[in-house]
Amino acid sequence: MKQPRALRTRESIVQAAAQVFDELGYSGSSIAKIVERCGTTPGAVYFHFKSKEALADAVMEAQSRTVLPRLESQRLQRVVDATIVWAHQLQTDPLLRAGVRLTSERGTYQAHVGSPYETWVSILENDLEEAQRAGELQPGVEPRELAEFILEACTGIQMYAAATTRRNDLPVLVERMWRYLLPGVAVPAMITQVLTRSTWTLEPT
Template sequence: MRELKQERAVRTRAIILKAAAEVFDELGFSGANIREITQRAGITQGAMYFHFGSKEELARAVMKAQPMTVLPHLATRGLQRLIDLTFVWAHRLREDVILRAGVRLTGEQNSFGMHDPTPYQDWAAVMSECLREARAAGELSDNVDIEVLADFVVSACTGMQMYSQISCERADLMDRVVAMWQHLLPALRAPGDVSPLDGSALRAAEVLREIAPQRLGAGQETRTAP
C-alpha cells in the first residue's frame, strides 16, 4: 500500500510539472497562475500545494528538470555522448514543453526576482562528465580544460537557442549546433585519436532516428492525476 501511494505521488508530481511547464511556456512566469496550472493538471490547489509550496518552487522544479528531458535518450559515451546530447537537446527544445519552459524560465528568471545559475551549472556538470570519459578514452586533447570547455558549450548553446528563437522560432537550431561541432571538434580531439567521432548533420539525423521509439513511448501519458 505504501509503495502504491508513493507511485501515485510520483505520477501526480509529474502531471503537475507538465501542466506547469505548459503554462510557463505559453505565458512566462509572470503570466502564469496556480489556478490555470491546477485546472490543466486536473487536480485541486490543495493537492498542488502538497507537492509544490509555491509558484516559485514550481518554476525551480521545471528549470531543474531540463537535463532529464535529454539524458535518458542517450546511449553513447565520452565525446560522442556530448555531441549527441546537444543534438537531442536541439531537437527536443522544439517539441518537449518541460525543456522549452525550463529554458524560458532560466532566461527570464531575473524578471521575477530569481538569480539561480543552477540550471546552467547542472548542464555543465553533465557535459564535464562526458569530457572526463572522453579524456579517459584518449579522445580529448590534453590542452583542453574540461570545466572551461563544458561551461563554454553551455554558454554557446544558450546563445544559439536565443538567437535561433528570435530569428526563426528555432527552426535552424540543429544547423547551428552542427556548425559549432564542425568548428570545435578538430581542436578538441587528441592527436592520433582514431575513434569515429561525428558531429555532422548525418549523425544528428541518425541520433533522432534512434530516439524516435523512446519519444513515442514517452508521449503516451494520462492527463488526469490519480
C-alpha cells in the same frame, strides 16, 4: 518514499506547469491556471508544491532529466549527442522551453535560476574528463573550460535561433557548431567517428 501514484501526480503537475510557464511566462502564470491545465485540484498541487516558485524550481531541476535518458553513448560522443538531442527537443518539449523562458525572466523569477547551467556544466565536465582519460581530447584541453564553453555556445545559438527562425533551424546550427569546434578539441581519429555516429537526425518522441 512516495508511492507511484503520487509520483505520477507530481509529474503531471510539473508538466502542466511547464506548459503554462512556456506560454505565459512566470509573471503571467498562476497556481489556478496550472490547476486548470492539469485537471487536478488546488489541494493536490499544494500537497506537492508550496508555491508557484516551488513549481518553477521543479521545472528547472528537471531540465537535464529530459535529455539524458535518451543517450546510450559515452564520453565525447555523449557530449555531442546531448546537445543534438537537446536542440531537437527544445523545438517541441514544453519542459525545456519553459526552462529557457524562466531563465530569461530574472526580473520575476530568481530562485535557483542558475542551477540548470551548473548541472549541465557538471554533466558535460564529467563526460569530458572521461574522454580525456580515454585519449579522445587534444593535449591542453581543460574539461571544465570546454564544458562551460559548450554551454555558453549552445545558449547563444538557442537565443539566435529563437529570434530568427523560432528555433526551426536549431539542430542544424548546433551541428554546425560541432563541425567547427571538434577539430580544435578532439584528436583527429575522433572527429570523423563522432560526426559519423552522432544523432544528427534524431527526432523527439
